[in-house]
Amino acid sequence: MTIPESWFLMLAAVIFGIGMFGLLTRRSALIMFMCIELMLNAVNLTFVTFSRSLHDIGGQASVFFILVVAAAEVTIGLAIVVAIFRRRQSTAVDELSELRG
Amino acid sequence: MNSLAALIPLFPLVGFLLVLILPKSTTREPVSGWIATSAVLASFLTTVISFVWLLGQSEREVTIHLFSWLSVGSLNVDAAFLLDPLSVTMCLFVSGISTLIHLYSIGYMHGEKDFKKFFLYLNLFVFSMLVLVLGNNLLVTFVGWEGVGVCSYWLVSYYFTKDSAASAGKKAFIYNRVGDVGLLLAMFLLFSHFGSLNYLTIIGLGSTIPLSSTVALLIVLALMLAASGKSAQIPLFNWLPDAMEGPTPVSALIHAATMVTAGVYLLIRMSPVLAWSTSGRWVIAIIGGLTAFVAATVATSQKDIKKVLAFSTVSQIGYMILAVGTGAYSAAIFLMVSHAFFKALLFLGSGSVIHSLNGEQDLRKMGGLQKYLPLTFPTFLIGWLAIAGIPPFAGFWAKGDVLTNVYAFSKPLYVLGLFTAVLTAYYMSRLFVLTFRGDERFREVTEGHDPHESPWVMTVPLVILAVFSALGGLLDLPWAHSMSLAGFLDPVFESTVSPVLGSHMSEFLLAGADAAAGIIGLLIAFSLWKSTSPWPRFESSFFEKVWRWDDFYDFTIGRPLQRVAQFGSTTVEPKILDGAVVATAVSVRRSAEGIRKIQSGFVRHYALVVVVGMMLVVLFLVARSW
Numbered sequence: 093m094t095i096p097e098s099w100f101l102m103l104a105a106v107i108f109g110i111g112m113f114g115l116l117t118r119r120s121a122l123i124m125f126m127c128i129e130l131m132l133n134a135v136n137l138t139f140v141t142f143s144r145s146l147h148d149i150g151g152q153a154s155v156f157f158i159l160v161v162a163a164a165e166v167t168i169g170l171a172i173v174v175a176i177f178r179r180r181q182s183t184a185v186d187e188l189s190e191l192r193g
Numbered sequence: 194m195n196s197l198a199a200l201i202p203l204f205p206l207v208g209f210l211l212v213l214i215l216p217k218s219t220t221r222e223p224v225s226g227w228i229a230t231s232a233v234l235a236s237f238l239t240t241v242i243s244f245v246w247l248l249g250q251s252e253r254e255v256t257i258h259l260f261s262w263l264s265v266g267s268l269n270v271d272a273a274f275l276l277d278p279l280s281v282t283m284c285l286f287v288s289g290i291s292t293l294i295h296l297y298s299i300g301y302m303h304g305e306k307d308f309k310k311f312f313l314y315l316n317l318f319v320f321s322m323l324v325l326v327l328g329n330n331l332l333v334t335f336v337g338w339e340g341v342g343v344c345s346y347w348l349v350s351y352y353f354t355k356d357s358a359a360s361a362g363k364k365a366f367i368y369n370r371v372g373d374v375g376l377l378l379a380m381f382l383l384f385s386h387f388g389s390l391n392y393l394t395i396i397g398l399g400s401t402i403p404l405s406s407t408v409a410l411l412i413v414l415a416l417m418l419a420a421s422g423k424s425a426q427i428p429l430f431n432w433l434p435d436a437m438e439g440p441t442p443v444s445a446l447i448h449a450a451t452m453v454t455a456g457v458y459l460l461i462r463m464s465p466v467l468a469w470s471t472s473g474r475w476v477i478a479i480i481g482g483l484t485a486f487v488a489a490t491v492a493t494s495q496k497d498i499k500k501v502l503a504f505s506t507v508s509q510i511g512y513m514i515l516a517v518g519t520g521a522y523s524a525a526i527f528l529m530v531s532h533a534f535f536k537a538l539l540f541l542g543s544g545s546v547i548h549s550l551n552g553e554q555d556l557r558k559m560g561g562l563q564k565y566l567p568l569t570f571p572t573f574l575i576g577w578l579a580i581a582g583i584p585p586f587a588g589f590w591a592k593g594d595v596l597t598n599v600y601a602f603s604k605p606l607y608v609l610g611l612f613t614a615v616l617t618a619y620y621m622s623r624l625f626v627l628t629f630r631g632d633e634r635f636r637e638v639t640e641g642h643d644p645h646e647s648p649w650v651m652t653v654p655l656v657i658l659a660v661f662s663a664l665g666g667l668l669d670l671p672w673a674h675s676m677s678l679a680g681f682l683d684p685v686f687e688s689t690v691s692p693v694l695g696s697h698m699s700e701f702l703l704a705g706a707d708a709a710a711g712i713i714g715l716l717i718a719f720s721l722w723k724s725t726s727p728w729p730r731f732e733s734s735f736f737e738k739v740w741r742w743d744d745f746y747d748f749t750i751g752r753p754l755q756r757v758a759q760f761g762s763t764t765v766e767p768k769i770l771d772g773a774v775v776a777t778a779v780s781v782r783r784s785a786e787g788i789r790k791i792q793s794g795f796v797r798h799y800a801l802v803v804v805v806g807m808m809l810v811v812l813f814l815v816a817r818s819w
Contacts, residue, residue, distance in 0.1 A: 115797070115804075116797055116800055116801055121796075185795070185796045186795060189793065191792070192795075
């Protein structure tokens with residue numbers, strides 16, 4: 093038996109929603125990072141799903157790009173978080189509002 | 194041989210360049226003066242050679258083509274000189290008197306800080322003046338015209354650290370610019386009608402292409418405006434007295450003998466054009482007559498020796514313009530040449546007086562100088578008698594020639610001219626008495642010393658000019674017109690109006706009237722100024738203030754413009770211009786203050802905006818697919 097595509101899409105939507113909710117509600121930079129990763133991977137899941145149902149390899153190719161870019165982003169992002177933590181002994185983003193207008 | 198005349202202006206130019214580029218060590222004080230003087234002397238000798246050569250020619254109208262200067266569409270202008278009796282006469286006295294004044298300046302400018310600069314400008318001036326005179330078209334003349342203007346500006350404000358000298362220079366330049374507009378307008382009008390700026394072409398075409406009387410009048414008026422700027426005539430005459438702020442040799446050369454006659458020269462050069470408009474010539478004659486009279490009245494109550502001479506120059510040039518208006522061109526030139534002699538003499542004489550009194554120019558602090566200045570005194574005496582019109586000196590013949598022509602042209606103008614002659618004799622005698630006779634009032638300025646006579650470089654030019662002032666009348670004796678200056682010049686003026694007087698009797702009567710006018714003025718002055726203290730009370734401040742002419746300009750032009758500027762600086766600039774700038778800045782700041790709230794600095798706000806945006810995109814896509 094095959095699992096219908098709509099299930100994959102619903103799962104992706106749920107993961108994306110969790111990620112989005114976490115991003116908007118949590119205060120820790122590290123947690124927010126993980127939420128972003130969740131959202132990215134939810135998107136990846138939809139890409140793969142559609143790639144399969146539409147018989148188009150382009151979707152899977154896009155996933156590879158997203159993975160690479162996400163990895164790079166995490167590297168830099170974590171480096172910034174570490175740098176901030178070293179300076180302030182905290183990663184609470186609400187304290188990082190010096191650049192407000 | 195004929196291209197030799199191209200060297201006439203070249204020598205002063207070379208002199209100018211030499212003084213300019215030679216190293217400082219070789220152009221220290223007297224040397225630069227001698228270089229400049231010999232350059233002008235070479236120019237004078239070349240002129241004499243050209244003159245002699247021209248006398249031997251039957252066709253006395255030679256064009257010397259140097260190079261093609263401008264060629265734009267139908268406008269073709271050559272850099273070319275025209276050698277004819279008129280230009281050669283002008284060159285003779287310009288270069289001759291310039292030589293003497295250069296020589297004089299070596300003595301007068303002794304010890305000045307900018308000795309070299311003075312001769313630099315003076316040589317450049319002579320070059321410009323000769324270009325002005327020799328040019329064969331209006332544009333070349335215009336180059337010289339502007340050249341003498343700028344040299345005059347530099348030399349008037351020679352002592353530029355003095356405020357009055359600096360502003361006098363500016364005044365001279367601005368008044369001249371007003372006149373220049375006239376010359377430009379005349380050039381435009383002439384070019385649009387004849388397609389040429391060449392004197393000979395314009396004059397040649399003038400007889401074949403008829404010109405409407407309005408255009409002819411406009412051209413003549415534009416030329417007159419040019420002449421009144423350069424030659425200090427009403428309404429632009431007040432710059433000349435202020436120009437006396439320059440060193441005295443400059444006053445003698447530029448503001449008495451040569452540059453100020455450029456306007457008269459221009460009118461005479463364009464004399465066939467003047468013949469097209471009788472009303473234009475009336476305007477010229479009336480302006481000349483009025484200027485002669487007004488300036489003479491002003492000269493009667495000036496207290497500065499150079500100011501008296503300056504107004505006297507304005508008045509004498511008024512006579513020349515009057516003569517031009519009546520069509521007596523050779524009489525105008527005759528007066529111009531003899532005026533150049535005696536006015537240069539008087540200015541140099543006054544320079545010698547000023548020199549001996551350590552720079553004092555006030556007539557009230559002179560007097561009794563007769564015995565201290567053994568050479569200046571007799572030469573000044575000759576100059577005084579010459580300008581006063583006492584026979585047999587040059588002024589008598591020249592002024593007599595002018596007045597005879599005026600008599601034939603218009604009786605009221607003749608009466609005005611004759612009355613002005615009385616005034617001339619009066620104010621010159623007043624000047625003479627106050628300077629050389631009476632009590633010695635100079636002890637204060639000389640700190641008790643006796644005044645000293647000037648060195649030979651200053652007195653030699655005085656003596657030479659005195660000889661010419663005394664004998665200048667020989668140039669053009671009334672009973673020998675055909676073999677004199679007038680006979681030499683007349684072929685240039687096709688349209689000379691020779692006076693119709695009827696008989697020799699009336700000519701003698703007129704000459705008698707001239708002589709009487711001079712003697713009456715002289716006697717009045719001597720009886721009034723027998724004793725100089727107390728100062729006679731009738732010196733009208735109205736005359737001393739030049740008929741309030743400056744005040745009039747101040748009131749009609751200066752003040753209103755000042756009010757406009759005031760309005761600009763108090764209203765337009767701070768309120769309108771600054772207001773616009775400030776309003777832009779304020780509105781940018783206000784709107785920025787509103788927008789900056791968006792930048793809260795909280796990451797979740799930004800994330801929320803992204804999410805909301807994303808949702809809007811999704812909603813849009815969903816709505817569209819329905």
